[in-house]
Amino acid sequence: MWLYNKKLQYPVDIKRKNLKMAKYLMSQYGGPDSEMSAAIRYLNQRYTMPDDKGKALLTDIGTEELAHLEIIASMINSLMKDATIDEIKEAGLGGFFAEHDNGLFPLNPEGVPFTTAYIETTGDFIADLESNMAAEQRARAVYEHLIDLTDDIDIIKPLSFLRQREVVHYQRFKELRNYYLNNKIQKKP
Numbered sequence: 001m002w003l004y005n006k007k008l009q010y011p012v013d014i015k016r017k018n019l020k021m022a023k024y025l026m027s028q029y030g031g032p033d034s035e036m037s038a039a040i041r042y043l044n045q046r047y048t049m050p051d052d053k054g055k056a057l058l059t060d061i062g063t064e065e066l067a068h069l070e071i072i073a074s075m076i077n078s079l080m081k082d083a084t085i086d087e088i089k090e091a092g093l094g095g096f097f098a099e100h101d102n103g104l105f106p107l108n109p110e111g112v113p114f115t116t117a118y119i120e121t122t123g124d125f126i127a128d129l130e131s132n133m134a135a136e137q138r139a140r141a142v143y144e145h146l147i148d149l150t151d152d153i154d155i156i157k158p159l160s161f162l163r164q165r166e167v168v169h170y171q172r173f174k175e176l177r178n179y180y181l182n183n184k185i186q187k188k189p
């Protein structure tokens with residue numbers, strides 16, 4: 001079970017509307033390496049980890065990714081707040097508005113909807129952990145691209161926090177992968 005804390009893991013205090021950044025941030029809401037992909041992937045994979053240590057790590061990180069999804073949702077919502085129709089059209093979000101108004105919906109910035117194909121799970125814990133290490137590196141790279149797209153410090157600060165967490169997740173997955181390999185813990189004896 002989960003206990004909900006009514007606060008964000010990192011504060012979001014965006015003062016300036018920015019529709020284009022809202023659109024770009026959708027990469028981390030509904031894109032292939034989004035927080036949504038990560039959260040669902042890890043919370044699924046925990047069942048096929050070989051021991052409690054692995055199950056605990058996947059649960060921890062999967063839970064944290066849900067908190068990150070909430071930060072991204074809050075940022076997109078703040079960036080789109082009080083947008084006019086002209087501003088929405090100018091940012092290339094007219095099609096989004098037609099179907100979703102200013103509601104959140106998991107798409108990437110090009111409008112490609114979220115798909116479960118992003119949730120890689122093989123049931124082979126070494127393959128899954130190595131896939132997760134790569135996913136964390138891709139998510140880190142996307143955060144760096146997003147930071148490059150703005151000079152608003154109120155956007156950069158939470159993105160920098162999220163980028164740093166991807167680095168930590170990469171390291172924790174790598175440590176677990178190495179622990180299993182070094183101790184010859186295998187799926188099939």
Ligand SMILES: [Fe+2]
Nearest residue numbers: 038165166169
């Ligand atoms: Fe992560």
